[in-house]
Amino acid sequence: MLDWSNIDTVLLDMDGTLLDLRYDNHFWNEALKLHFAEHHQISVNEAELWLQNEFKKVAGTLNWYCLDYWEQKLALPIRELKNRTANLIVMRPDTSAFLQGLQQAEKDVALITNAHPDALALKNKHVPLQQLCPQQFSTHQFGYCKEFQELWQGLQAEFPFDPTRTLFIDDGEHILDSAREFGIQHTVGIANPDSGLAAKTFSRHMAISSFTELALPFNAKAQ
Numbered sequence: 001m002l003d004w005s006n007i008d009t010v011l012l013d014m015d016g017t018l019l020d021l022r023y024d025n026h027f028w029n030e031a032l033k034l035h036f037a038e039h040h041q042i043s044v045n046e047a048e049l050w051l052q053n054e055f056k057k058v059a060g061t062l063n064w065y066c067l068d069y070w071e072q073k074l075a076l077p078i079r080e081l082k083n084r085t086a087n088l089i090v091m092r093p094d095t096s097a098f099l100q101g102l103q104q105a106e107k108d109v110a111l112i113t114n115a116h117p118d119a120l121a122l123k124n125k126h127v128p129l130q131q132l133c134p135q136q137f138s139t140h141q142f143g144y145c146k147e148f149q150e151l152w153q154g155l156q157a158e159f160p161f162d163p164t165r166t167l168f169i170d171d172g173e174h175i176l177d178s179a180r181e182f183g184i185q186h187t188v189g190i191a192n193p194d195s196g197l198a199a200k201t202f203s204r205h206m207a208i209s210s211f212t213e214l215a216l217p218f219n220a221k222a223q
Contacts, residue, residue: 001206002167002188004132004184007167008108009161010168011111011161012110012111016172017132019092021193026091031081036050036051036076039075062139065116067116084178086122095211096132097212102147110137111136111137111188113139116138147174152178168184168187173204176205177205188206189202190208191205191207
């Protein structure tokens with residue numbers, strides 16, 4: 001599916017790509033409305049409607065992913081609450097072998113996530129992502145999320161890569177669109193980011209359900 005001789009750099013999303021998105025979906029879509037309803041003494045339905053409205057206001061912006069923003073907006077200890085269900089933080093079953101394969105193939109690899117740095121730290125605490133992928137970036141350090149071209153410009157300045165020889169994998173098609181707009185030649189979607197939900201389809205990018213579909217060769221670094 002990919003000609004690995006044309007790829008030097010691999011950029012990887014975290015949630016839904018390397019990790020099962022079930023943890024995040026459970027917290028933001030299920031647990032949070034219960035916490036909000038209890039704290040503010042309203043019904044769960046009222047809490048859900050209020051949260052959905054607030055989510056829409058910042059969708060596609062850095063605040064959508066910002067723990068500081070949501071702690072202030074919701075008057076809830078978001079970091080503490082996220083810790084309560086940290087047992088749900090797991091890697092996708094094929095992640096470890098894929099990251100090890102990228103190391104053996106001598107590719108330059110970096111994790112690039114929209115998650116807040118504290119959320120990234122929590123994930124690293126519960127799964128061995130940092131050992132398998134030491135180069136990690138939260139988009140918060142650049143001031144833009146992956147939906148914006150300024151992010152890719154900032155990332156390239158910090159972690160130099162040739163877009164024409166780079167592969168980017170993410171579970172969001174709109175984010176893959178942003179990467180493609182920047183000039184990243186190879187883009188791949190994750191069709192099954194949440195193990196508890198049905199697979200989704202991608203219309204503008206190749207999509208996979210397992211990293212094994214990419215047939216990673218060893219010792220394939222381009223000369």
